[in-house]
Every structure is written in structure tokens, then in C-alpha cells.
Amino acid sequence: MRIGFIGLGAMGLPMVKNVAAAGFEVMAYDAVPGRADSIPGLTPVTTVGEAVAGADIIITMLPNTGNVEAVLFGSDGVIGSMSPDAVVVDMSSISPIATRKFAERIRAAGGRYLDAPVSGGVSGAESGKLSIMVGGEIETLDFVRPVLQSIGKAITLVGGVGAGQGAKLCNQVVVACNIAAVCEGFALASALDLDLETVRTVLAQGAAQSWMGDNLGPKMISGDDSAGFRIALQVKDLGLALEAAKSESVPLPATSVVNSLYLEAMAHGEAANGNQSLHRVYERLTNRTIAQEEQ
Amino acid sequence: MRIGFIGLGAMGLPMVKNVAAAGFEVMAYDAVPGRADSIPGLTPVTTVGEAVAGADIIITMLPNTGNVEAVLFGSDGVIGSMSPDAVVVDMSSISPIATRKFAERIRAAGGRYLDAPVSGGVSGAESGKLSIMVGGEIETLDFVRPVLQSIGKAITLVGGVGAGQGAKLCNQVVVACNIAAVCEGFALASALDLDLETVRTVLAQGAAQSWMGDNLGPKMISGDDSAGFRIALQVKDLGLALEAAKSESVPLPATSVVNSLYLEAMAHGEAANGNQSLHRVYERLTNRTIAQEEQ
Numbered sequence: 225m226r227i228g229f230i231g232l233g234a235m236g237l238p239m240v241k242n243v244a245a246a247g248f249e250v251m252a253y254d255a256v257p258g259r260a261d262s263i264p265g266l267t268p269v270t271t272v273g274e275a276v277a278g279a280d281i282i283i284t285m286l287p288n289t290g291n292v293e294a295v296l297f298g299s300d301g302v303i304g305s306m307s308p309d310a311v312v313v314d315m316s317s318i319s320p321i322a323t324r325k326f327a328e329r330i331r332a333a334g335g336r337y338l339d340a341p342v343s344g345g346v347s348g349a350e351s352g353k354l355s356i357m358v359g360g361e362i363e364t365l366d367f368v369r370p371v372l373q374s375i376g377k378a379i380t381l382v383g384g385v386g387a388g389q390g391a392k393l394c395n396q397v398v399v400a401c402n403i404a405a406v407c408e409g410f411a412l413a414s415a416l417d418l419d420l421e422t423v424r425t426v427l428a429q430g431a432a433q434s435w436m437g438d439n440l441g442p443k444m445i446s447g448d449d450s451a452g453f454r455i456a457l458q459v460k461d462l463g464l465a466l467e468a469a470k471s472e473s474v475p476l477p478a479t480s481v482v483n484s485l486y487l488e489a490m491a492h493g494e495a496a497n498g499n500q501s502l503h504r505v506y507e508r509l510t511n512r513t514i515a516q517e518e519q
Numbered sequence: 520m521r522i523g524f525i526g527l528g529a530m531g532l533p534m535v536k537n538v539a540a541a542g543f544e545v546m547a548y549d550a551v552p553g554r555a556d557s558i559p560g561l562t563p564v565t566t567v568g569e570a571v572a573g574a575d576i577i578i579t580m581l582p583n584t585g586n587v588e589a590v591l592f593g594s595d596g597v598i599g600s601m602s603p604d605a606v607v608v609d610m611s612s613i614s615p616i617a618t619r620k621f622a623e624r625i626r627a628a629g630g631r632y633l634d635a636p637v638s639g640g641v642s643g644a645e646s647g648k649l650s651i652m653v654g655g656e657i658e659t660l661d662f663v664r665p666v667l668q669s670i671g672k673a674i675t676l677v678g679g680v681g682a683g684q685g686a687k688l689c690n691q692v693v694v695a696c697n698i699a700a701v702c703e704g705f706a707l708a709s710a711l712d713l714d715l716e717t718v719r720t721v722l723a724q725g726a727a728q729s730w731m732g733d734n735l736g737p738k739m740i741s742g743d744d745s746a747g748f749r750i751a752l753q754v755k756d757l758g759l760a761l762e763a764a765k766s767e768s769v770p771l772p773a774t775s776v777v778n779s780l781y782l783e784a785m786a787h788g789e790a791a792n793g794n795q796s797l798h799r800v801y802e803r804l805t806n807r808t809i810a811q812e813e814q
Contacts, residue, residue: 320711343725355725380721383713390711391718398704398727404773405696409689412760415767416615416685422677423686429673430638430650431748432693434729453726465707472710475804478699481776509770 225249227371228279230272230295230302231316232259235342236285238349239315239375240266243283246374251275273305281368282312288460289318296326308334313368315356315375317341317396317457319464320389321471323359327385336364337385341392342376345452353377357395359388393468396461397479402436403499404482410444411506420445440500449497456495459486520544522666523574525567525590525597526611527554530637531580533644534610534670535561538578541669546570568600576663577607583755584613591621603629608663610651610670612636612691612752614759615684616766618654622680631659632680636687637671640747648672652690654683688763691756692774697731698794699777705739706801715740735795744792751790754781 225248229240232254244250244265251267252260253275260268269275272295276282282302286292292314296302302312312330314323320339327337338360348354354376358365365372365381372379382391409432413423424441427433443450462483469476485505492508494501520543524535527549539545539560546562547555548570555563564570567590571577577597581587587609591597597607607625609618609632622632633655643649649671653660660667660676667674677686704727708718719736722728738745757778764771780800787803789796 343727345726355721357721378721378724380717382717382721387711387713390708390713391721394704394708394711394713394718395722395725395727397707398700398722398729398732401700401703401773402697402727402729405693405700408696408771408774409693411769412692412764412767412771413685413689415769416682416689416763418678418682418685418689422675423689426650426652426673426675426677426686427690427693430690431640431730431734432638432690432697434693434697434731435726436729437693439726468711469707472707473805474706474710474801476703476707477776477780478696478773479703481772485772506769510768 225281225371226279227251228275228282229253229266229285230275230283231285232256233285233287234346235349238346239285239354242352242374243371246371248371248374251279272300272302276302276305276310278307279310280307281371282306282310283371284312284314284316286316288316289322292316292318292326293322297329303329303333306333306335309336311336311338311364311368313338313340313372315340315342317392317461317464318389320386320393320468323389324386327360336361338364338368339386339388340372341388343392343395344376347452349375356380357382357388357391359383359385359390390468393461393465396458397465397476399436400458400462400482400486401478402434403440403502404485405434406437406441406444407503407506410441410503411510415510440498443498443500444503449501451496451498453499454495455486455489455497455499455501458499459483459490462486520576520666521574522546523570523577524548524580525570525578526580527551528580528582529641530644533641534580534649537647537669538666541666543666543669546574567595567597571597571600571605573602574605575602576666577601577605578666579607579609579611581611583611584617587611587613587621588617592624598624598628601628601630604631606631606633606659606663608633608635608667610635610637612687612756612759613684615681615688615763618684619681622655631656633659633663634681634683635667636683638687638690639671642747644670651675652677652683652686654678654680654685685763688756688760691753692760692771694731695753695757695777695781696773697729698735698797699780700729701732701736701739702798702801705736705798706805710805735793738793738795739798744796746791746793748794749790750781750784750792750794750796753794754778754785757781
């Protein structure tokens with residue numbers, strides 16, 4: 225089975241390493257040359273056309289909807305060089321509405337299409353334990369499943385084309401609100417002069433427990449801003465979620481507020497920091513750092 | 520060791536059962552007569568004075584700050600009948616600010632005071648596995664610990680008097696936001712015609728996981744409104760959290776919005792339903808139920 229893999233960023237690079245390590249023949253492309261040069265078992269190529277020619281499965285892992293559209297349908301795009309019966313698997317997190325249109329155009333050219341965004345961040349990509357949310361036909365998923373199994377642990381067919389992207393947006397809505405929940409709990413705890421580590425431990429034992437509290441809570445307390453998942457990418461995903469909500473006339477009041485908090489973080493230079501950095505929005509809102517400095 | 524237990528409601532009754540079952544001598548009082556009549560191993564009494572006279576430890580488990588104030592300091596109040604060196608353990612969830620004042624008055628009368636609110640709901644109270652957040656002196660906690668161990672599993676001294684109530688409010692902030700997170704994820708999933716159980720399962724496997732998603736998510740999907748923890752009590756707790764936030768000038772934007780959503784639930788008759796009923800706020804906001812009925 226021959227794989228064309230397009231997009232070798234923070235997520236794509238560890239993912240393609242795992243695909244190559246599983247023994248698939250891989251042609252790997254990124255707009256930035258050289259990224260795949262030192263990876264054993266794959267062939268770096270310098271054009272989308274080379275990555276795609278003769279491939280049974282074409283995987284895209286790109287930052288946003290516009291990137292995917294350009295790679296699929298732009299000049300030297302996938303659609304110009306792909307085998308007529310190839311499967312395009314878009315693992316980027318992009319608009320579910322645009323996804324349905326992309327799938328239609330690929331199908332019109334004879335190909336098949338799956339949307340298969342992932343959850344689990346860079347660490348999940350490195351360990352090959354991503355959670356993969358798939359939209360499309362079960363037969364198509366069964367065809368690409370061996371490849372996806374080299375990338376992810378839980379592979380779930382959520383529904384038809386676009387359903388994978390839809391589920392990813394629901395995931396991001398919950399994730400972002402859960403992060404804000406931890407931030408607000410900590411902001412109140414700080415204001416009440418409670419020990420944050422004690423409060424974190426108590427909350428983790430009961431109904432306030434969350435993956436985000438368990439994993440980002442300690443980083444908020446220690447001031448570790450390292451990015452598993454960047455603020456800027458969450459802002460992109462929340463934008464897609466609110467766009468989808470708007471198109472369906474679904475008010476999401478909490479998510480809308482949390483999105484504004486993320487924008488505050490962007491405005492204060494936190495774009496490249498991890499999501500746990502959202503807690504500093506509350507430090508700025510409450511001005512406690514400045515108050516302490518002035519003491 | 521003799522215990523005076525005041526407040527035999529949905530939480531207090533299973534708690535006092537466990538205290539009595541552990542072999543402590545218990546005098547039990549509630550404003551509603553008869554509630555403790557059929558419970559083995561305890562003595563029902565008809566006044567606060569009888570519950571408190573000669574007690575080493577006085578436990579209160581009451582709905583709100585005003586109730587605690589009235590029971591402690593009103594006519595036939597605790598302070599009029601308690602032994603001079605008794606310990607008052609208030610396990611209600613009430614204002615941390617009022618708590619500090621109550622403790623001061625009890626100390627001025629010679630007694631000791633702990634605030635020890637709980638998390639874990641009616642099921643935790645029945646199984647004796649509540650999480651107990653304690654504010655006060657470690658020596659006082661050590662004195663009452665054998666009794667608390669009959670009620671709860673995790674007993675944490677968070678800080679001085681009021682710190683238990685403070686931690687409980689932080690807990691409720693996180694809990695309420697996590698519930699809203701699940702509701703918003705489901706609202707978007709419904710609008711995108713995704714299967715809710717599939718989305719729930721996918722989200723529970725990754726970074727969107729939370730105790731609330733695991734425990735209330737299935738009830739939202741099945742339409743089970745049964746109350747482990749009532750909407751009205753969450754509204755009370757969020758009111759206390761926002762009051763504390765106001766007094767410390769801490770903006771809690773997400774919690775404030777979630778509080779408004781809970782008020783919408785109150786306005787539509789959900790007060791006695793469980794917290795999972797918050798999901799119906801979104802059905803009303805998006806009018807999907809009505810839209811479906813009209814089809």
C-alpha cells in the first residue's frame with residue numbers, strides 16, 4: 225500500500241514517522257523542504273504531485289481549511305495528480321461545512337474521501353495513540369484502517385463525511401470550557417488565599433475532576449507554558465465551532481465567553497504557549513500580579 | 520463521644536445514619552419532626568437545645584447560610600445550650616465570609632469551629648464516601664476525625680476557618696462549568712446531526728473527559744432528570760461563589776454565564792431536577808424540540 229503524506233508539522237511529522245515505521249511505502253511532502261529528510265523508511269518529495277502520483281491513500285495534516293483547499297484543489301493540487309480511485313484522508317482539523325464540499329469534489333473526480341481529525345496532541349502523535357474521529361463510508365474506513373492503526377489507538381466512525389470534523393469541534397468546545405473551568409476555580413481559590421495544589425488535589429478526587437484539570441492544572445500551578453496544544457490552534461478550532469454553531473443557529477454562551485478569554489490570551493502574546501496559559505488571563509483580569517509587585 | 524446532629528435532609532439523613540452505624544451516641548434534630556424516628560442507634564430530639572446539650576461535637580447540615588445562622592445563634596440556638604468546649608462542625612455549603620464570623624462567635628463562647636462542606640451528592644452520603652473539605656485547626660480536625668471518617672472517604676484540611684467553604688465554592692465553579700461544557704458539546708453535536716452516544720464515547724476517551732461527562736452525559740442523552748444534586752442547590756452555590764468573587768474583585772466570566780444558564784433552568788421549572796437537566800436549556804435556546812414537534 226502506497227501512502228502520500230502531505231503536511232509535516234508538529235503533528236504531521238510524528239504521525240508520518242509512525243506510518244513509515246509500520247512498513248508502508250510513504251512519499252512525504254511539506255511546503256517547507258527538508259522536514260522529512262532524516263526519517264527512515266520514507267521518501268521525501270518536493271511537490272504535491274510527486275507525493276500523490278500512484279498513491280492508494282493520500283493523507284493531509286495541515287493547519288487550516290484554506291491550506292487543505294489549496295493542497296487539494298490549487299495548482300499542483302492533489303486532484304490533478306491522484307489515481308482515480310485513491311482515498312483522500314484529511315486528518316487536519318478544519319470546517320465540517322467545507323469538508324462536505326471538498327469530499328464532493330474528490331468524489332466527482334472518482335476518488336473517495338474521509339475526514340479523520342485527531343485528538344491527543346503532539347504526545348499522542350508521537351506515541352501513535354491519537355484518538356481519531358472519522359466521517360465517511362465504513363468500507364472506505366476499513367480500507368484505510370491499517371494505516372490509521374499506525375497513527376491512533378481509538379478509531380471511531382462518527383457518521384458520514386463531515387461527522388469527524390463535527391465531533392472534533394464538539395471535543396474542542398468541551399475541552400476549552402473545561403480549561404476555563406479550571407482557570408476560574410483557581411482564580412477564585414487564589415483570591416481566597418487557598419493553597420492551589422491542595423485545592424487541585426481535592427477537586428481531582430470528586431465531581432470536579434477532568435482530564436484538563438489532571439493534566440493542565442499542575443502546569444498552571446508551576447507556571448509551565450510549554451505547548452502540547454497551542455493557544456492559537458484552540459482559537460482556530462473555537463472559531464470553527466462558533467462558525468458551525470452560527471450556521472445552525474445554536475447559541476453556545478459559555479463557549480463564546482471562553483473564546484473571548486482565548487482572544488485576550490492572543491492579544492497578550494500567548495499564541496504559541498500551551499492552553500494552560502489561559503490561566504494568566506485571570507491573573508491579568510484580577511491584576512493580582514501587579515498588585516503583588518507593587519507591595 | 521456524643522454527637523448532636525442538626526439537619527436531616529437529603530444529605531443529612533444518610534450522613535447521620537452512618538455516624539450512628541459507626542457506634543457514636545447521636546442526638547438528631549430536624550425542624551421537620553419524625554425524620555430520624557426509624558433510624559437505629561440514634562435518639563431523635565425535638566429541639567436544638569436537646570441535640571446540643573452535653574454533646575462533644577455538634578454537626579450542622581443545613582440548606583443555606585441563613586439556616587446555619589439561625590440554628591447557631593437564634594432563639595433555642597446552639598450557642599445557648601452547647602458545652603463550653605464543644606466543637607461545631609458545619610458541613611453545610613454556605614458563605615466562607617459568614618463562616619469566619621460564625622467561627623468567631625463560637626470561639627468567643629469558648630467552643631471550637633470547623634467548616635467541613637462535602638462533595639459527592641446523595642449517593643456519596645449514602646455510601647459514606649463523601650469528599651470533605653475542612654477549614655480550621657488541625658488539632659480540632661484530629662479530634663473530630665473519627666466521626667468524619669464514618670461520613671467521608673477523603674478528608675482534606677484545606678486551610679484555616681472558611682477555607683473548606685472556599686474550596687467547596689471553587690469545586691462548584693469547576694463542576695458547573697464542566698456541566699455546561701458537556702451541554703454545549705452536545706448542543707453542537709445535535710445541531711450537526713451527530714449521534715450523541717457516539718460523540719459522548721469519543722469525547723470520553725480523550726482530552727474532553729470529565730467526571731461530569733462520564734456521570735451526567737448518559738443521563739442527558741437518556742432524558743433522566745433524577746436529582747443526585749439539584750439545580751436549585753447549584754444555583755445557591757454559584758450565588759455564593761459569585762458573591763465571594765465579587766467581594767475579592769475577581770471576574771469569573773464563564774461562571775457568570777453558566778449561572779445565567781442555571782437561572783434559565785430555574786425559570787423553566789427545573790429547580791428540583793438534577794444538574795444534568797441543564798442540557799434542556801440548550802433545547803429551549805435552539806428550539807429544536809418545538810421545531811421537531813411542528814414537523
